[in-house]
Amino acid sequence: xxxxxxxxxxxxxxxxxxxxxxxxxxxxxxxxxxxxxxxxxxxxxxxxxxxxxxxxxxxxxxxxxxxxxxxxx
Numbered sequence: 001x002x003x004x005x006x007x008x009x010x011x012x013x014x015x016x017x018x019x020x021x022x023x024x025x026x027x028x029x030x031x032x033x034x035x036x037x038x039x040x041x042x043x044x045x046x047x048x049x050x051x052x053x054x055x056x057x058x059x060x061x062x063x064x065x066x067x068x069x070x071x072x073x
Contacts, residue, residue: 001047002070007057009039018060025056044070 009015018041019034033042043053050067057065 002044003047003050003067004042004044004070005050005053005057005065005067006040006042007060007062007065009041009060009062012036012039014060014062015039015041018057018062021056021059022053025052027053 007015007018009018015034015036019032022032022041022043023029027043027045031044034040035042041057043057045053054065
């Protein structure tokens with residue numbers, strides 16, 4: 001199953017750093033979304049890598065992290 005994991009940060013710099021780390025770790029850019037206005041990073045990923053995604057997102061001290069099933073447009 002595929003999930004959308006979202007992390008909300010209190011500082012846009014933390015969100016940018018989390019996004020950049022995901023890119024450097026090889027996650028496809030088309031599955032990553034940086035919302036600068038809301039200071040959020042969203043990742044669309046299969047269940048098999050969600051733990052790794054969450055570890056990366058939490059390294060950058062988010063206020064909140066949550067996931068939900070991915071719904072294709």
